[in-house]
Amino acid sequence: MATPTTIDDLVERNKELAKSYTPRPFFTEFAAMGIPMPKILIVTCADPRCVPESFLGLKGAEAAVFRNVCGHVGPEMHHILALDTIINFDEIMIVHHNDCGGFLINDEQVRKVLKERVPEHTAEVDKFATFGGITDLEQSIRDDIAVLKASPLMRKDLVNATRGFTFDIKTGMLNPLDI
Numbered sequence: 001m002a003t004p005t006t007i008d009d010l011v012e013r014n015k016e017l018a019k020s021y022t023p024r025p026f027f028t029e030f031a032a033m034g035i036p037m038p039k040i041l042i043v044t045c046a047d048p049r050c051v052p053e054s055f056l057g058l059k060g061a062e063a064a065v066f067r068n069v070c071g072h073v074g075p076e077m078h079h080i081l082a083l084d085t086i087i088n089f090d091e092i093m094i095v096h097h098n099d100c101g102g103f104l105i106n107d108e109q110v111r112k113v114l115k116e117r118v119p120e121h122t123a124e125v126d127k128f129a130t131f132g133g134i135t136d137l138e139q140s141i142r143d144d145i146a147v148l149k150a151s152p153l154m155r156k157d158l159v160n161a162t163r164g165f166t167f168d169i170k171t172g173m174l175n176p177l178d179i
């Protein structure tokens with residue numbers, strides 16, 4: 001079995017990649033270069049098998065991408081609200097995938113381990129309503145769309161332009177969710 005890649009490995013790799021790096025434009029250069037600001041916001045999983053730049057063929061500044069465990073909306077709400085004041089997104093795309101590590105997260109188990117690690121902070125641990133685990137892929141997307149809908153701070157037209165998808169890491173296919 002190959003040894004795991006280390007940060008030092010990546011830093012060395014970066015030195016090589018930087019030699020052929022294509023400079024990206026600053027925001028201040030977008031207009032002069034005829035580049036529109038991204039109008040699609042994608043929220044998806046941080047899993048290395050679920051890379052939207054790859055399975056959607058994202059180019060340039062087509063979309064802003066937020067990734068976290070499962071691709072939950074909740075942990076990103078303040079970022080979504082903040083960026084939307086600058087960009088005014090047209091659409092939000094929520095993508096969760098099969099075989100997600102979120103299926104391995106059991107909230108009670110996480111609480112138990114954390115309380116064993118930091119027994120002096122059990123009250124802090126209990127403040128987390130969830131640690132993001134999922135048991136049903138499609139339901140997790142519906143729940144995230146519900147989080148958007150429940151926010152009084154979200155623009156209603158943007159909430160209404162939110163769509164959910166599952167991504168199959170075996171076939172590479174995106175499947176729209178019937179809401």
Ligand SMILES: [Zn+2]
Nearest residue numbers: 045047100101
């Ligand atoms: Zn995942």
